[in-house]
Amino acid sequence: MSGGVRGFGGGRAAGALSAAVRRRPGLLLGRRARLRWVHLVLGGALLMPYFLLTDVVVGAAAGGVNALASLPLTLLSYAASLPLVALTGLFGLVRPLSATAARTMAAVPGDRLADGPARSWAARRRASAWWTLHLGIGAVVSGMSLAVPPMGVVLIVMPFSGALRASASGTAWFSEEAEPYLSPLTGVVLLAALAAVCAGAGALLARLAPVLLGPTAEDRLAAAEERAADLAVRNRLARELHDAVGHALSAVTLQAGAARRVLDSDPAFVREALAAIEETTRRTVGELDAVLGLLRDGDPARADAMPAPTLAGDLDGLLARTRAGGTVLTVEQDPGPAGDWAQLPAIASREAYRIVQEGLSNALRHGAGPVSLLIRVHTSDGSRELEITMTNPPAQAPPAHDGGGARSRGGRGLRGAAERAALLGGRVEAGPLGEDWRLRAVLPLGTPAPGSGGGR
Template identity: 70%
Template sequence: MRRLLAAPVGLRWVHLILGGALLMPYYLLASVVAGMIGAGDFTSLGVLLLIYAGALPIAALTALFPLVRPMSVAVVRAMCGVPGERLAEGPAGSWAARWRASAWWALHLGVGAVVSGVTLAVPPMGVVLLVLPFSTRLQRAELGLDWFSTGAPVYAAPFLGLLLLAALILCAAGAGALLARLAPVLLGPTAADRLAAAEERAADLAVRNRLARELHDAVGHALSAVTLQAVAARRVLDTDPEFVREALAAIEDTTRRTVGELDAVLGLLRDGDAARPDAAPAPGLHTDLEGLLARTRAAGTPVAERQDPGPAGSWERLPAIVSREAYRIVQEGLSNAMKHGGGPVELSITVQAAPGGQNTRELEISMTNPPAPAGTRADRTTGGRGLRGTAERAALLGGTVEAGPREGHWRLRAVLPLGAEPGTGRSGAADPAGGPR
């Protein structure tokens, strides 16, 4: 409310006069119609008011075009002091929004025409009354003001002139404040506008979250591995040159692969990049798991693994999206073990029957490692974003993730549904001849 009152009266006054000017084409059209039906004497006040009343519905009908609302919103935001967040963005997308914009258009033009007429008539009259005491009787008669005598009424005329000018200012200020109060009501977002804005924000947030997950898992894991390898190499630089050579080779291989993964991640942001023939394939269990385990071991973290693809016989028969998200979950778990763990990692990736029967399967990923000894645990600086990302990945596939202390160890367990067993003929089953459907 304070912002509405603090808006310059002059700008709102100009906004009203602009509305009066915009009404003139509609007023002329209504005058033509009135002349065709024989409305009578156009100098009559009643006829003029009739034409004015007929021009407003014509103006309202032309304001049903969707682009009228953004034009009105831009003018109101610039000249009426209405906060931008209270006004709708973009063209009117529904008939409810169009009718509200049409009502605003008719109100703006109608009130603006009245204020414009008063603005044209009152200032000259006020000036005349201000200088009336200095005029002769003949001049007053020529102006039609001979009812002022040469006595006290003549010297009261300037006060009447000032009163008229003050009334004009108050009228313009009141009309401007009225339009400013009604603008959010008629030009504000409708329920459909709010829903569209919420969907747009949700889509933008989903893209940002996806990019954050990919960058955290791909780049974060590589940086952790490179840091540990560099630290280990620095410690034995003078005593074990062969280990240093191996560490540098592992760092080179890790950074080269990470650059490729980073290019693939950034490609997710560009339309069509996923379909490029030369685009780097997304990492998955069947292509990149062994390399991931080798790099983790090279960084100094032992990994004891157990892999069981189940009836499929190979990770290649997993659905591509499950293979990709499972790889990222394993990558995040190993990255956390390298940064915060204190011993070997026990990794199990198995395909098993899901609880409840019905020939459904699920992929279970389980990782456990002992906590770091007291005084050697690295300080956590990532805020737990990786675990949140793994939970989001699993949730997108209808799975779950559990992470936390368990029997003196840290345990990460993820379950991803796979559908029916191969050869059952159920929805989501793998085709025996061609892999997963």
């Protein structure tokens, strides 16, 4: 019997392969295995430009011969193409392209692969290693996929074709002494071996993908910073929504109740209250629409550009609408040497307005009696500070201060005010003071300009 037929027609190897296929048919022929096969063939196709380039160079170096006509020169061209593949794999966009292909065709879980381009050199080197393995192994699998199936089919049909037997007689694949049934068995073994090699290579790349294409420490840090920035924007929008809508509801409720009580006796006050309700709701609808638009768009960059009320342009209207509900409000304003709230930094003016708004909302919901408000700029330890102090008698005996400045279990507004002050490096204190409730916020404004006098 021919040695070639003996080598490819071993009964024990064929039995082992057929048993494995019977036990796990999807392992070699399932959808995942087929997709990984296509993934490998795609890698082989991507290697072809590199291979053709090095083939020309190797052929010219060998004396102008055709390198494809010689197996050693072909292998040399293949080996010479891999360094070029590794070099191009250092480009940052290679990683997201490879990750997308691995996620789609190699059945690698998406959460284990990085999304963006490789930025650090460590990530680029890992992506280059994956790129080289994918294209290098894919080229071998592609060559086997082109050569083995025709060979296997010929061996399977050879006993049934006299012309094939005559053409193959005396070769390593067939001999006149070989039993006819061994040739089809050899073809089946070849095809099964090809499927096993492709499945094994695909599984190997799938296992290496999270290692080589997964996020690095820098990627995780960047993702954490992005999530933190997104959370900060969402928290800011939540504060804006709470302060605007919460204050509007409190003011409108108080104004409507006061108007109902004096509906017959003081029509002028009722008209003033209704006008304040109209103005409050109109402004609140506009702010609500802006916040909801940002939430729908999901663009954090637009949050900073969102128009917001400030002390300079909107404080007087806020105080007027609060008084329109019948609340006795005493206000003392001292902008300091600047003499105008418009001279404040924009972000400090914006956050201070919201803190005043939240304090008034808190007083309307939980207080009883007149409200005293002090807003002033003064100098402390060589630095200018904006101080906001609001006091009013509570509707009931205030509970012991819990450290969060909340009069109730919620306290979202006061926590939001504390967050606003903390963003500027300031602080908020809220709690009982004698028989009153006091809210005090301090926002740093920086060092006073030379010659400004420093303020009170």
